[in-house]
Amino acid sequence: MALVLITPFITFLIVTLAPRFWKSLAILGAFFELILTVQLALAVKAQGKIEKTIFWFPEYGLSLKLFADGLSVLLIALTALLTLLVLIHAYFEKRERGYDKEYFLCYLALEGVLQGAFLTTNLLGFYIFFDAMLIPMFLIIGVWGSGRRVYSAFKFSLFTFFGSVFFLLAVIVLGFLHKAQFGFVSFNLTDILKVEIPPNFVPWLFAAFIISFAIKIPLIPVHVWLPDAHTEAPTGGSVILAGILLKVGSYAFLRFAIPIFWDVINKLWYFLGWIAVVSVIAGALLALVQPDLKRLVAYSSISHMGYVMLGAFAASEGSLTTYGLSGSILHMVNHGVATGALFFLVGMLYERKHTRMIDDYGGVAKVAPIYTALFFTAALSSIGLPSTGGFIGEILVVLGAFKASKLLAALCASGMILSAGYMLWAMMRVFFGTLSSKNADIEDAKPYELLVMLPLVALIFSIGIYPKPFLEIIDGGVRFILDAI
């Protein structure tokens, strides 16, 4: 398990030092990491959970506890998969701004940090990984982005840092409370769960947690960094950002906020559920009016993260619903796969014609049928069509929400209709209609692009048609949350 955490960093070092063949070495390292994570996922499926403690700086409560269960292991595997695909894509992609080696290094560092965030249940360790993402992500957006990349990179960094600093304060306070009650500082989740938080502290700590995670997820009032960051980031950056970085927020919510602050969430779930539903609907409505294809996909992410959070907030009879939670976890994976695929595809189209405006296209299906088919698969999974992964996740979330509140479930389901609206309408304008002469030279999918897309398409269908193995893994994660509350 420690190997999963270390491999990206070792690859990072090797790639830094290698004078030649470093691109292939980076891909090889990412592939090895993928094998390790799949192994880990299979082990978790067999054993339920795996733990390991690494001592690091114990005087101040900084020991790392590595922990993997159904909640995190799919995201760990997804991180490895998407990083590998991004690196393969980057191998062939042309970058106008150069800095090729640094580009690969940023993704490897980001992968390592993300694995760290998913693997540790020490709150401080999590914070460190959570915040360390800022450095490679700032560079990815700021250096290799397009258009207003510097503005977007600043916006992303400042928003994230704002949230995380207060999360850090809350973590320190929790560590203090542990010291006051048990005599030593500890930031491990199992220890923190034993702490009795004084009632006058609870609202502040909860606010610090939820603001930090809500910015990362992002929920609607604090989502403003997302459209810019996603749109201006390079293709790989958008894929990792939408595919995994957003999930760190929702994962942290499920892993830390719900167990620690269950009493508050139990009281406030209806209000929080409304925020999630507003995110679903407002995200979809905003996506509907976007003239920019990449921005449209970015707004659809807000909408989908709303589903994830609604699943997590759907409480009934003093507990969370199993349906809602497993839907929430599965939808994280689905959204990572589908939106990752969509960002790849948008990036490929942009590489061909250097425009992302929907109006500049039309009739693309005539010249690029395979590309169109790939786009449709990803888009239909994003809409939630039965037989694709998206359907399973959304239906579970709606079932969970239905148990909790019929109104929220109904509104959430209407969000699904809206998502069909914006996606299908955009596809109609891009792929059908008349093909203008300047678009007649659009190439169909190249072999390497197929190589990048096929694993994602396979995942979309395998989750959609036979979700049982995935749900079995997820069950362990659901049990973790239900036991903790």
Added chain:
Amino acid sequence: MRFETLMPVIIPFALATLGFFTSVVVKRVVIAKISTIVGFALGCIHVFLVKGLPYYILTFSLDSLTFLLWFSCLAFGILVVLFSGPYLSSLKGESPEYYYLLSLCTIGAMLWGSTDDLFTFFISMEITSFSSYALCASLRTRAGVESAFKYFISGALFSTLFALGAVFIYAETGTLKFTKVSMSLGPALILASLLFKTGVAPLHFWVPDVYQGAPTPFSGFMASAVKIAGFVGLWRFISSTGVLEQTVIALVIASALSMAFGTFGALVQKDAKRLLGYSSVAHSGFVLLAFLGAKEEILLFYLFVYGISAMGAFGALSSVLSPDFIPMPKIREMGRYSPLTSVGILTFMFSLAGVPPLAGFIGKFLVFLKALSDFWTLIIFACFISVISLFFYLSVLTPIYTEDEVLKPKVVDSPFLKFATLVCAFATLSLGVFPGIFFSVFG
């Protein structure tokens, strides 16, 4: 009397003096440079040799504060020589007296923070200050001379105030040793003078001007070694005379003001060195926060980590060929033509901003951890300040990495400079990932 305890001070001084006169006689600068750096290195080794001897010699006490101070002054001395050599020779400003003054400055700083006698304290403070004034003007540019003059005028005023304060204390207690005093005019004057020397708001006005005008590597030295010495001296004074407990409110206000002035001042800067000067003021506020937390080892960690990041940042910037100002356009596209130093700057900026996994984060975290229970309002303020400060640290990186022009200006290109940058960057990263190392060596 066991003088071998003072070997870390005597050896660099002796070697530097010898090297200086030899190089003046034979007219070869390189002799002064080498003897200075060898002196620092031998001193560094001796610091470890004398460690653990619980000596109190003349007025110098050899405790963990002194140990770290001596080590960091000498280590930063080595780094600043490595940075200065190529920088000065590219600007045709290398001279033996630069290195001699640098050794004097280092030795003054070492004595400054390790004494508990007001007289020795004053003398060593003045040794440091006077050599700093001269070094600021050592390239004889208009801005350098201006900065030296500003530093000198205001520094002399506050030195006088220090002497006056010492007189008041002597009149009250009858001794120049640090003894328990009640808060009155004497300690207040000394406190003001030391807050000036360490660049704490509202006495920070000289910092940006001086850092901007001085030769770039020496700005780094002022921000690291001289600052550490000032803070260690201040800490020794206020903790052993009991002034700390009586001036908590003043320190809280000074800390908040430093953070605010430093951060908001830095936000509007168009010059990289001036920006780092303001950032230094903001960090002074955090150091005062560590004072308030009253845990010595955390204070030391914060000072050392800040010092190494600031030294590295100025040092890496010294690859820009400029005797004084470094306006932002001057570092455009640096990532392309000097990739290694740029990665160094990247590391230092994120470390100064306190982003994990770099050392600056651990420093900030430990300071927050210790001061949180008593000073939580100030800490929340510090959190807001950290977020705002990220903005200007990133704005140093923006020209380096995100501009589109292709240009290749003349830069100071030297393996020594790259090596020193790498050392600083490596230290910043490894102290962030394994902070335990620091506490096992200096704890």
